[in-house]
Each structure stands twice: as C-alpha cells, then as structure tokens.
Amino acid sequence: MHFEQYRTTLAAIGREISPATLVATRNLVTPLHEQTPYSDIKVLRDVAYGPHERNRIDVFTAATKAESARPVLVFVHGGGFLAGDKHAEGSPFYSNIGQWAVRNGFNAVTFTYRLAPQHKWPSGIEDLRLLMDFLQRDGAAYGLNASRVFLMGQSAGAAHVAGYIAHADLYAPKPHCVRGLILLSGIYDFAAMPPSPMEPAYLGTDRSLYPGYSSLAGLAFTDVPLLVTLAEFDPPQFEQQALALLVAVQRSKGSLPRFVHAVGQNHFSVALYLGLAGDLVASQIKSFINEHGK
Numbered sequence: 001m002h003f004e005q006y007r008t009t010l011a012a013i014g015r016e017i018s019p020a021t022l023v024a025t026r027n028l029v030t031p032l033h034e035q036t037p038y039s040d041i042k043v044l045r046d047v048a049y050g051p052h053e054r055n056r057i058d059v060f061t062a063a064t065k066a067e068s069a070r071p072v073l074v075f076v077h078g079g080g081f082l083a084g085d086k087h088a089e090g091s092p093f094y095s096n097i098g099q100w101a102v103r104n105g106f107n108a109v110t111f112t113y114r115l116a117p118q119h120k121w122p123s124g125i126e127d128l129r130l131l132m133d134f135l136q137r138d139g140a141a142y143g144l145n146a147s148r149v150f151l152m153g154q155s156a157g158a159a160h161v162a163g164y165i166a167h168a169d170l171y172a173p174k175p176h177c178v179r180g181l182i183l184l185s186g187i188y189d190f191a192a193m194p195p196s197p198m199e200p201a202y203l204g205t206d207r208s209l210y211p212g213y214s215s216l217a218g219l220a221f222t223d224v225p226l227l228v229t230l231a232e233f234d235p236p237q238f239e240q241q242a243l244a245l246l247v248a249v250q251r252s253k254g255s256l257p258r259f260v261h262a263v264g265q266n267h268f269s270v271a272l273y274l275g276l277a278g279d280l281v282a283s284q285i286k287s288f289i290n291e292h293g294k
Contacts, residue, residue, distance in 0.1 A: 001032065003278030007264035015233045015266065017080075022268050026093070029272045033092035034099070040064065041102045043095065044142065045087065049134035052114055055127060058086055060098030060108040061143045068140065071148040071179070071293035073101045073285075074109045074131070078155030078271070081124075081202035082117070086110035093272055097152075100275030104286050106293075107144055109135075113160065116202035121213050122170055124160030124202075129171045136177065148293050150180045152285070154271040156198075158186025159215070166218025180225040180292045182285055184270045185238050188216040188245045194237055220248035226257035227288045229281055233266035260284045 001009075006028070013024045037043065044059040061067070075097045077084040086094055087110060094110050101108035113127040128151070135146040153161035161181055168176050190210040193199055203213055219226065226249065230242040242259075249257050262270050262281050275282045 003264060006032075006278070010264065010266055010269060011233060013233075013266065015235050017235055017267055021266070025266060025268045025272060026091075029269060029276075030092060032273075032276050033096050035092060036095050036099075038063075038095075038099055041099055043098065047142070050127065050130040052127075054112050054114050055130060056086070056112045057131065058095070058098065058110045059142050059144065060095075060102050060110075062102055062107075066143050067107070068143045068145055069148075070105060070107045070145060071150060071289050072109060072135070072139075072144050072146070073097070073106045073182075073289065074111055074149060074151050075271070076111050076113070076128070076151065076153035076157035076161050078153070078157045078268075079115070080198035081156045081159075082115055082198060084112075084115075084156070086112045097271065097274055100282060104275075104282075106289060109144070116198075120201075121203050122163065122167060124156075125163050125167055125170055128160060128164040129174070132177050133174075146177065149178055150182060150289055150293065151178055152182035152184065153186060154184040155186065155267065156202075158183040159188070159190075162186055162188055162215035162219055163213070165222050165224050166215035168218075176224070178224055180227065180288060181219075182227045182229075182288065183245075184229050184281070185231055185234050185267050186228075186241065186245075187238075188214060188219060188241050190214045192237075192240065192244065216245060216248055219245060220252040225288070225292045227260070227284060228257055229260040229262050229270060229284075231262045231265040231267055231270050235267065238267060258284065258288055 042063040046056045098108040139146040151161045
C-alpha cells in the first residue's frame, strides 16, 4: 500500500481513542507486517523480571551472532493504564518493534507491567525500576548491555517512561541507568487531561494529587536526552500534552528536544506502523539512539 493511500485510509478512521479505532487501525496495519517468527532474530518470550505474573519481557537479539555491545531499546506498551500487552499470539505487535530494532543495530526488550485499577500509581515506575535492576543484574546473560538502555513508551507507556525519569526519588539513591527517552504520544501533565475513566483508575479520584504525579516538571530539567513524537491524527488533548512538554523544556534549557510530527499516523499507529515504508519516526529513533548510545 502506498503511504499516501495509507494516510488517507487512516485519516478516515478518525482521531478518537476508542476500541473501534484501535481495531480499525490494527486491521489496517497488520497485513503490512512480516509475521513472526523471524529467521534472523532470536526471540525469548516471557522472561520474568519481577514477582508479578505481568512482570514479563520478550528479548530480541540477532539469531546468528551475539552482539551484546549493542544499545538496548525497551518498548513500553500503552492501553490507558488498564489494558495492553507486549505480544499477542498471531499478532505482529509489538514484535514489530523488536524486529525493527535488531535489524537496525540494536537489541530490544518489549515490556509488560501491572495494570490499574488493581495497581495504582506509582506501580508503572516501580515495575520499570524492577526491569532496570534485572538488566543490571542479569542482562548480560541475555546478551543485553545494561549500560546503553533507551526507554520508549507509547501513550500510557510513555507516561510510565516519563514518570520513571521524573520521579527518581522513588528509588533514590539508585541511578536511573537510562541513556535516552523516546516518548510516543504521551501524557506528561495529568492535571491538564480532560476527565476520563482511565486516569482515575491509575491515579485515584483526588485530582489535587495529579500535579505531583505528573512528569512535566521533572522532564523539563532532566539531563536525559528526549525524543518527543506527536501523531498527525492524535486527539487534541495529546497535542496539548506534547506542546506543553516542548514549551517546558525550551523554557528550561533554551532549546527544544528532538521532535517528530508523525504525519500520516494516529495515536495507535505510531507504534503499530513502526519500521514500515514511509515511517517518519523510525529513522529519527535510529539517529537518536546512535547519537546518544555511544
């Protein structure tokens, strides 16, 4: 499918975040992907990094030659804090990200975490800390270089990734051990999000606490390099989140972080489409990791 045809079809699906939009987007993108298993990539499924049943990762490395010096791209899925997983049998998602990473010079981890409402803030940050501890302790056994880790999250996953860096006080004095953050259509200021069932399920119903749970202030002053993306067909509230982050960083540092406007993509497809023909985001991710992962 030509990219312009894809963009037109995706635009017709609309900007709303809903189960119907997600299904329609997945149905559009799925046939464009190579299906697993990949002959050139070694995939280890459901490696436990913590005690909970959802504390699991999939590990992607080259099949023919161990290259443990490579940077490690960790992908954190979205799902409104209530749903989502790193992989579903018979689906290319999100193995497409692990596949793309290995074929572009990196190793990769796709990450599953505990969900709301059973597990509330800061469970996402706590699970990321468990993962970083696992990588520091056991990463070498899986061919993963724990000194060159990049965290990438989409939507709620981006909120978790951002919160991990912004709230390092939750695991201080441990270092964050991250070379860079890649934020795909994330939430950085919970107080500015319109009311919905999703955020209270994770954050609780006392909105006076939301500013303290947010990552905007922490990201504005972090020394961790940022790559921020926004989809062309993201809902307005996510446009506002990305713009607020860019403004906060610019005011703090005097310059913008790396930013990609993902033309032709919607809220879901930025991660689902990653690495396919016409993708504007993948090349920027590769450049960003190569720049900061040396």
